[in-house]
Amino acid sequence: MERISSKTVYQGEIAGVRIDRFRHEDGSEVEREVVSHPGAVAVIAYDDVHVYLVRQPREAVGETTLELPAGKLDVPGETPLDCARRELAEEVGLAADEWSELKRFYTSPGLIEEQVIVYVASHLHWVEHRPDPGERIEVAPWPLDDLDRAIEVCEDAKSLIGLLLFRQMLR
Amino acid sequence: MERISSKTVYQGEIAGVRIDRFRHEDGSEVEREVVSHPGAVAVIAYDDVHVYLVRQPREAVGETTLELPAGKLDVPGETPLDCARRELAEEVGLAADEWSELKRFYTSPGLIEEQVIVYVASHLHWVEHRPDPGERIEVAPWPLDDLDRAIEVCEDAKSLIGLLLFRQMLR
Numbered sequence: 001m002e003r004i005s006s007k008t009v010y011q012g013e014i015a016g017v018r019i020d021r022f023r024h025e026d027g028s029e030v031e032r033e034v035v036s037h038p039g040a041v042a043v044i045a046y047d048d049v050h051v052y053l054v055r056q057p058r059e060a061v062g063e064t065t066l067e068l069p070a071g072k073l074d075v076p077g078e079t080p081l082d083c084a085r086r087e088l089a090e091e092v093g094l095a096a097d098e099w100s101e102l103k104r105f106y107t108s109p110g111l112i113e114e115q116v117i118v119y120v121a122s123h124l125h126w127v128e129h130r131p132d133p134g135e136r137i138e139v140a141p142w143p144l145d146d147l148d149r150a151i152e153v154c155e156d157a158k159s160l161i162g163l164l165l166f167r168q169m170l171r
Numbered sequence: 172m173e174r175i176s177s178k179t180v181y182q183g184e185i186a187g188v189r190i191d192r193f194r195h196e197d198g199s200e201v202e203r204e205v206v207s208h209p210g211a212v213a214v215i216a217y218d219d220v221h222v223y224l225v226r227q228p229r230e231a232v233g234e235t236t237l238e239l240p241a242g243k244l245d246v247p248g249e250t251p252l253d254c255a256r257r258e259l260a261e262e263v264g265l266a267a268d269e270w271s272e273l274k275r276f277y278t279s280p281g282l283i284e285e286q287v288i289v290y291v292a293s294h295l296h297w298v299e300h301r302p303d304p305g306e307r308i309e310v311a312p313w314p315l316d317d318l319d320r321a322i323e324v325c326e327d328a329k330s331l332i333g334l335l336l337f338r339q340m341l342r
Contacts, residue, residue: 001228010181012188012204014282017181022230033183034231035206057172058280059193060205065280106327107278109229111185114279156277157328164335
């Protein structure tokens with residue numbers, strides 16, 4: 001498929017909406033409403049005892065949720081890995097010497113461009129912790145031997161995918 | 172937290188964008204850009220040999236992806252379970268006698284309201300197959316004994332979460 005035209009009909013702070021027109025290989029054309037998004041990263045940071053989760057009010061869905069530390073790729077020129085390092089320091093106050101990519105996925109590919117890259121970070125050490133007060137993030141160190149319960153409690157895509165794959169990795 | 176005002180700044184066919192204002196328990200207020208969404212369902216339909224997946228061009232992300240059959244809750248008054256039954260018939264041509272809810276999750280709770288309910292459907296039988304030609308859906312029966320490979324190939328949230336939990340359920 002090939003994008004043959006694109007019209008931005010709304011541009012907000014994070015999300016925008018475009019009406020894009022695509023041509024398929026057989027020549028037929030379709031129009032799609034697409035929510036633009038810069039992409040995001042999430043981090044599974046763990047030591048011998050804990051994986052470091054966060055609790056945060058998510059106004060869009062009306063709940064405070066338990067999640068992996070995460071953030072949008074909203075700094076121009078920053079690589080996804082540098083964004084992950086920055087978010088782990090800002091939200092949890094940790095740095096890590098070992099990083100690897102676990103999975104990348106689309107959150108809702110029928111509508112939104114957003115792709116999330118989930119990293120695993122280990123060999124941790126504490127750094128200065130400067131959370132954004134507007135985000136109201138509370139660090140929740142979670143026992144590694146109770147990942148099953150974290151998977152029950154988490155209710156967002158990146159945290160479920162990350163923790164399900166991480167549990168399999170640990171076994 | 173409590174929503175104290177809401178202003179729709181864009182309303183498209185599927186998605187809309189609102190600027191909502193929330194008051195937290197401590198009295199402080201925050202403004203958030205929220206993408207509205209009716210919610211969606213996805214179905215893990217399986218028999219003794221296969222789980223029934225679909226391949227579909229996803230113009231928003233520029234790829235044809237392997238996914239669970241799924242659809243938006245866009246018919247007024249229809250329950251999520253009835254929506255799941257309808258999508259399984261329309262996209263795959265199957266009906267099921269046994270249904271259970273496997274998981275519900277938010278796709279991207281920092282930005283979008285969308286919640287997905289994943290169902291497991293079994294005791295299948297074929298029904299009349301009336302796919303929407305605009306969706307270009309191809310049915311992909313996938314061997315149950317090769318779920319690991321499906322999890323490697325899938326790259327969207329609902330399919331990864333559904334198949335990871337389903338694999339655990341089968342073990």
